[in-house]
Amino acid sequence: MDFSLNTEQLEAQKMVREFCAKEVIPTIGEWDRKQEMNPAILPRMAELGILGISIPVRYGGQGFDYITLGLVCEELERADTTLRVVMSVHHGLNSQAILQWGTEEQKQRFLAPQARGEKYAAFCLTEPGAGSDVASMSATAIRKGDKYILNGEKMWISLATKAHHFLVVAKHDPNATPAHKGMSAFIVTSDMPGVTTGDIHGKLGVRAGSTGWVKFENVEVPIENRLGEEGEGFKIAMSCLDNGRYTVASGATGLIRACLEDSVKYAQERETFGKPIAHHQLIKQKIAYMRQWYDTAYLLCMRVGYLKNAGIRNTRETSLAKWYATDHSVKAALEAVQVFGAYGFSDEYPVERYLRNSKGAVIYEGTSEIHQLMQADYEFGFREDKPLRCEAPAYDPEFWQSEPEAIAGG
Amino acid sequence: MHVVVFTRSTPDTAAKVEVDGSGAVIWGNAATVVNPWDEYALEEAIVQAKNGGGKATVIALGGEMHNDALKHSLAMGLDEAIRIDDPELDPTDSLAYATAAAAAVNKIGDVDLVIFGKESVDVGTDQHTYMLARKLGWTMLSYVSKILEVDYAAKTIKVEKMYEQGKQVVTSKLPAVISVMKEINEPRYPSFIGIRKAGKATIPVWSLADLGASLPDKKVDVLAFNNPPTKDVVVEMIEGEPEEQAAKLVDKLLEEKVL
Numbered sequence: 137m138d139f140s141l142n143t144e145q146l147e148a149q150k151m152v153r154e155f156c157a158k159e160v161i162p163t164i165g166e167w168d169r170k171q172e173m174n175p176a177i178l179p180r181m182a183e184l185g186i187l188g189i190s191i192p193v194r195y196g197g198q199g200f201d202y203i204t205l206g207l208v209c210e211e212l213e214r215a216d217t218t219l220r221v222v223m224s225v226h227h228g229l230n231s232q233a234i235l236q237w238g239t240e241e242q243k244q245r246f247l248a249p250q251a252r253g254e255k256y257a258a259f260c261l262t263e264p265g266a267g268s269d270v271a272s273m274s275a276t277a278i279r280k281g282d283k284y285i286l287n288g289e290k291m292w293i294s295l296a297t298k299a300h301h302f303l304v305v306a307k308h309d310p311n312a313t314p315a316h317k318g319m320s321a322f323i324v325t326s327d328m329p330g331v332t333t334g335d336i337h338g339k340l341g342v343r344a345g346s347t348g349w350v351k352f353e354n355v356e357v358p359i360e361n362r363l364g365e366e367g368e369g370f371k372i373a374m375s376c377l378d379n380g381r382y383t384v385a386s387g388a389t390g391l392i393r394a395c396l397e398d399s400v401k402y403a404q405e406r407e408t409f410g411k412p413i414a415h416h417q418l419i420k421q422k423i424a425y426m427r428q429w430y431d432t433a434y435l436l437c438m439r440v441g442y443l444k445n446a447g448i449r450n451t452r453e454t455s456l457a458k459w460y461a462t463d464h465s466v467k468a469a470l471e472a473v474q475v476f477g478a479y480g481f482s483d484e485y486p487v488e489r490y491l492r493n494s495k496g497a498v499i500y501e502g503t504s505e506i507h508q509l510m511q512a513d514y515e516f517g518f519r520e521d522k523p524l525r526c527e528a529p530a531y532d533p534e535f536w537q538s539e540p541e542a543i544a545g546g
Numbered sequence: 547m548h549v550v551v552f553t554r555s556t557p558d559t560a561a562k563v564e565v566d567g568s569g570a571v572i573w574g575n576a577a578t579v580v581n582p583w584d585e586y587a588l589e590e591a592i593v594q595a596k597n598g599g600g601k602a603t604v605i606a607l608g609g610e611m612h613n614d615a616l617k618h619s620l621a622m623g624l625d626e627a628i629r630i631d632d633p634e635l636d637p638t639d640s641l642a643y644a645t646a647a648a649a650a651v652n653k654i655g656d657v658d659l660v661i662f663g664k665e666s667v668d669v670g671t672d673q674h675t676y677m678l679a680r681k682l683g684w685t686m687l688s689y690v691s692k693i694l695e696v697d698y699a700a701k702t703i704k705v706e707k708m709y710e711q712g713k714q715v716v717t718s719k720l721p722a723v724i725s726v727m728k729e730i731n732e733p734r735y736p737s738f739i740g741i742r743k744a745g746k747a748t749i750p751v752w753s754l755a756d757l758g759a760s761l762p763d764k765k766v767d768v769l770a771f772n773n774p775p776t777k778d779v780v781v782e783m784i785e786g787e788p789e790e791q792a793a794k795l796v797d798k799l800l801e802e803k804v805l
């Protein structure tokens with residue numbers, strides 16, 4: 137495994153870093169305080185191609201590899217978690233699922249406009265009464281002729297009020313045993329009659345982003361909007377998480393870096409007992425740990441990026457990276473607040489925002505507890521990954537970067 | 547029509563640049579960046595070439611380190627990049643730079659406009675821009691903050707130039723050499739597609755022989771670089787309401803005999 141980044145990866149990283157420095161970091165504190173998403177962010181991410189960075193060019197994307205996707209997420213969350221959340225749901229949980237499971241027609245209809253950033257996409261799994269225990273969900277999608285009638289409420293949905301396309305998991309057979317066999321996945325558009333949305337306020341973190349609810353009341357979903365086969369909903373949802381968790385892990389790595397960089401700077405400026413606090417051993421220790429956590433998280437993410445590029449199943453490695461990086465981003469943020477003392481306790485400096493934002497990521501896309509159970513179950517052999525009907529595509533530069541062949545007469 | 551823009555890789559402005567024991571200028575492991583002023587020149591070249599329905603070419607003089615600036619330029623959307631490199635050529639010598647650059651512009655042929663950033667941050671000079679204009683026999687329009695009108699068919703250009711005292715609007719014939727200020731535009735980021743194209747591009751290198759250029763005798767010899775003497779700076783924050791602060795500041799300045 138080669139740890140060096142190629143020119144393309146470095147340049148993409150630099151470009152996103154510059155975008156964040158110029159257009160996000162200067163104002164993000166205000167948006168966070170207002171609990172509003174800067175309306176310029178999504179259109180700008182779309183315009184710059186960030187929303188389709190690792191989707192093949194033929195499907196409207198930029199055709200970059202999975203390592204670049206991780207680097208981009210790291211840069212975005214270095215600035216603010218809400219921008220990386222956009223990538224997790226729009227790119228990871230939704231677009232990559234269509235790339236993996238969608239028919240050619242679905243890719244043209246839904247994936248291409250998403251990758252071009254003309255449409256925003258979200259992922260609806262969690263419900264008011266079902267989070268970690270996915271199979272206990274109550275949303276239903278009952279087949280009626282060539283349609284499914286969708287009913288239910290999804291909760292804690294990132295981009296709920298911004299998305300045009302929702303990937304929704306619901307039960308086509310609420311009585312199936314085991315329950316997860318009765319689940320299917322659907323692409324629902326926000327303009328379908330019966331779809332309503334709203335934002336949740338009073339969140340601890342990701343305040344400059346949209347998190348909300350999506351309600352479906354007798355929504356008629358045409359059969360051609362079903363992703364995968366009937367009964368594949370649970371498998372699809374889990375494969376989505378393999379993609380989403382990688383973006384979360386990479387983002388959390390960026391959050392650790394934010395804590396480290398800001399703490400290093402502050403510790404050299406702030407003086408106590410006649411010297412910069414950087415010269416006190418206990419402060420040094422915090423910095424040393426942050427560096428250890430950053431490098432470890434980064435390397436775990438690189439491994440996942442490498443496995444994804446090679447098309448090798450990575451559920452275990454992704455879960456481990458997500459668990460490690462997010463848990464340590466919380467620790468890093470706690471330490472950063474400590475390094476800043478009372479100033480860390482105030483929103484005059486960004487470290488309190490890092491702390492509030494870090495806490496979400498140990499809850500969504502598998503709580504830290506769920507990841508621990510998964511890791512142990514792999515060790516005991518209680519859990520193994522079976523091949524999927526549609527595996528996540530490996531990164532094939534030739535296919536990903538080429539334009540589709542012109543359609544004769546088209 | 548054809549626009550040519552010159553650029554170079556310079557140490558990152560955040561890097562600590564110093565003179566080492568052997569007298570060489572070093573900046574540690576810090577990355578190089580496109581000379582920050584050139585970002586505006588590159589952006590303007592892209593815009594002008596697009597508006598004029600022509601092509602924009604970027605040129606750098608010097609060693610391989612300048613490929614980074616050229617690749618960045620391609621990623622931003624420049625059509626072509628060329629590097630001029632020769633063991634005989636010291637691009638920090640302004641006259642040598644201008645001589646080689648003029649030969650390159652002449653070799654390209656149909657150039658209407660040459661654009662520079664205001665100066666190079668590393669060597670802190672813009673002499674080469676004037677020298678190039680002189681070598682080409684073209685008008686030099688420096689410190690341009692806005693291109694107001696340009697007619698490539700009639701070969702005229704009207705620009706706004708900045709001065710410490712204000713602004714000046716001038717018209718000139720084309721071809722011309724211009725140097726641009728930050729006010730002229732908002733440089734774009736490289737695009738992802740551009741990044742990939744740039745990554746795959748091989749940048750041609752022209753030697754002095756390729757250009758048919760011979761360098762004039764050196765007029766300037768750089769004898770040595772020295773670190774500036776370190777200054778002892780004391781920072782003092784003045785507390786209070788703005789009026790109080792102003793009064794205290796004036797007292798201090800009087801005390802220090804600054805006023």
Ligand SMILES: Cc1cc2nc3c(=O)[nH]c(=O)nc-3n(C[C@H](O)[C@H](O)[C@H](O)COP(=O)(O)OP(=O)(O)OC[C@H]3O[C@@H](n4cnc5c(N)ncnc54)[C@H](O)[C@@H]3O)c2cc1C
Pocket residue numbers: 225258259260261262265266267268269291292293294295342347496499500501502503504505506509
């Ligand atoms: C900011 C934010 C954004 C989100 N975005 C989305 C989104 O876009 N789409 C979406 O579908 N969902 C989203 N979610 C929801 C998220 O995925 C769920 O909150 C998560 O899966 C946990 O579910 P829960 O909140 O219902 O907690 P619960 O499942 O009720 O868990 C409560 C606690 O019990 C623990 N626990 C549960 N089961 C076990 C067990 N077997 N053993 C040990 N401990 C256990 C959990 O770890 C947790 O600590 C988001 C959440 C947040 C906070």
